[in-house]
Amino acid sequence: MSMEVDKYIASGILELYVAGALTPEQNLEVQHYALQYPEIQKEIEAIELAILKLAASASPKMPENGFDQIKSELGNVIQFTPVESKRKAPWGGYLGWAASVALAIGLFWLYSENRNLKSEIEISGQEKLKLEETLSNTQEAIVRKESLLEQLRDQNVTVISLGGQTISPSSYAKAYWNREDNKVIIDAQGLPEPPAGFTYQVWSLKLDPLTPTSIGLLDDFSIESDRLFVLENSNDSEAFGITLEPEGGSELPTLEQLYTLGAVGR
Amino acid sequence: MQLENLIRQFQQKDKAAFATLYHMYADNICGVINVILKDPERSQELCHDVFIKIWEKSDQYDTSKGRFFTWILNIARNTAIDELRSKSHKNQKKNLSVESLVGIYENSEDLNGKIDTIGLQSLLKGLKDKCILLIDLLYFKGFTQKEVAKELKTPIGTIKTRLRSCISEIRKNMA
Numbered sequence: 001m002s003m004e005v006d007k008y009i010a011s012g013i014l015e016l017y018v019a020g021a022l023t024p025e026q027n028l029e030v031q032h033y034a035l036q037y038p039e040i041q042k043e044i045e046a047i048e049l050a051i052l053k054l055a056a057s058a059s060p061k062m063p064e065n066g067f068d069q070i071k072s073e074l075g076n077v078i079q080f081t082p083v084e085s086k087r088k089a090p091w092g093g094y095l096g097w098a099a100s101v102a103l104a105i106g107l108f109w110l111y112s113e114n115r116n117l118k119s120e121i122e123i124s125g126q127e128k129l130k131l132e133e134t135l136s137n138t139q140e141a142i143v144r145k146e147s148l149l150e151q152l153r154d155q156n157v158t159v160i161s162l163g164g165q166t167i168s169p170s171s172y173a174k175a176y177w178n179r180e181d182n183k184v185i186i187d188a189q190g191l192p193e194p195p196a197g198f199t200y201q202v203w204s205l206k207l208d209p210l211t212p213t214s215i216g217l218l219d220d221f222s223i224e225s226d227r228l229f230v231l232e233n234s235n236d237s238e239a240f241g242i243t244l245e246p247e248g249g250s251e252l253p254t255l256e257q258l259y260t261l262g263a264v265g266r
Numbered sequence: 267m268q269l270e271n272l273i274r275q276f277q278q279k280d281k282a283a284f285a286t287l288y289h290m291y292a293d294n295i296c297g298v299i300n301v302i303l304k305d306p307e308r309s310q311e312l313c314h315d316v317f318i319k320i321w322e323k324s325d326q327y328d329t330s331k332g333r334f335f336t337w338i339l340n341i342a343r344n345t346a347i348d349e350l351r352s353k354s355h356k357n358q359k360k361n362l363s364v365e366s367l368v369g370i371y372e373n374s375e376d377l378n379g380k381i382d383t384i385g386l387q388s389l390l391k392g393l394k395d396k397c398i399l400l401i402d403l404l405y406f407k408g409f410t411q412k413e414v415a416k417e418l419k420t421p422i423g424t425i426k427t428r429l430r431s432c433i434s435e436i437r438k439n440m441a
Contacts, residue, residue: 010427010430011426011427011430012425012426012427012428012429012430013426015404015426015429015430015433016404016411016426016429017332017333017336018332018333018335018336018405019336019404019405019408019429020331020332020336020337020339020340020408021404021409021410021411022332024330024331025330027329027330027331027332028329028330030332031329044333046437047433047437048333048335049440050389050433050436050437050440051294051335051339051405051433052291052294052335053385053389053436053440054297054386054389054390054401054405054436055293055294055295055297055298055301055405056293056294056297056382056385057297057381057382057385057386057389058297058298058300058301058367058381058382058386059293059294059296059297059300059309059381059382060296060297060300060306060307060309060310060381061293061296062292062293062296062310062313062314063310066288066292066313066314067285067288067289067292069314070288070314070317070318070321071281071285073318074281074284074318074321118278121325122278125277125325128328129328129329132328132329132330
């Protein structure tokens with residue numbers, strides 16, 4: 001099931017994303033799609049550009065040396081100014097040296113501790129990013145599965161078992177047909193991975209006379225790890241069949257390549 | 267990709283990366299503040315403060331907050347709105363809470379010719395006041411969808427699509 005990118009873009013959610021009006025979860029979802037679909041990424045950048053232009057046109061412009069002024073205020077360190085000490089007894093001098101050596105060791109220790117901490121922070125930052133990515137992937141997968149499960153459990157759904165045919169007797173598939181919503185969910189777990197350059201095509205069949213109507217391709221077979229595909233079907237189907245066809249699908253089914261077939265129980 | 271690297275370096279307190287980000291966004295951020303305050307001098311000062319804040323809060327940015335620009339936009343908006351609510355400002359200016367984007371070019375003489383009124387007008391050309399207000403509330407005031415729906419007495423479901431068509435008009439004007 002590939003996402004309907006155009007619809008997603010047209011919904012206006014990306015405009016809200018740039019405005020900062022979405023929840024953190026929605027933000028992660030938008031980013032996830034933007035990574036997946038370059039059109040979405042491009043659209044986000046175009047919306048952002050419009051707002052940037054609009055904001056810039058209302059700007060009194062910052063002075064040329066604006067950043068220098070900022071830079072001078074960044075991470076101000078309080079300077080340590082040594083005080084002229086009076087000459088004291090020699091012991092004081094030795095003590096002074098010993099103290100500065102101790103101080104130097106102490107400072108070096110602090111410095112290396114600080115460096116360690118910084119690199120630890122950096123690593124946790126990266127881990128956090130990875131976790132966020134995983135989380136958003138997982139959330140998306142859960143949402144998808146929940147919606148599929150809901151669709152499968154719908155009371156209007158008819159389940160059709162598609163059995164293996166001559167070319168591949170051990171193959172099987174299931175069709176969950178919701179006549180109210182005109183949707184068929186194909187569970188293609190029992191089909192072998194198609195060879196390169198080929199794809200499975202699903203057909204709605206009328207039996208007498210035999211009239212096949214294509215209802216869609218099972219594209220992205222290996223990527224769709226759950227191998228569940230949602231297809232539109234507004235036909236008054238009497239059976240469903242799945243054939244192996246050259247990439248892009250065929251006008252008519254190649255019957256020698258019929259993998260699975262099953263009739264709709266009435 | 268490049269922006270991501272820049273942001274990562276900035277989060278590691280790299281001042282050169284921060285300088286680049288500053289030059290990318292300073293005018294826009296300053297513009298956002300000025301739309302809210304309508305006071306060019308004060309906006310420049312606040313813009314300076316906002317970038318110091320951005321530097322100090324650099325570790326708080328992560329992708330769940332959206333685009334980097336969206337994050338700094340939010341900081342700028344909050345700073346400007348706080349200023350507007352602060353007492354000192356209340357004494358100087360009347361109620362500025364509505365239609366700031368509409369007002370800013372209608373009253374452009376007040377702004378000492380400091381802003382690019384022509385650019386602003388050409389970007390907003392042909393946009394209905396309703397559109398401009400919607401953009402103002404969402405981008406320059408930081409309203410949520412719910413708040414916008416209440417303010418404009420519009421069903422929440424229509425806001426997204428209307429916003430899209432309003433922004434599309436600006437994009438057409440840019441072309």
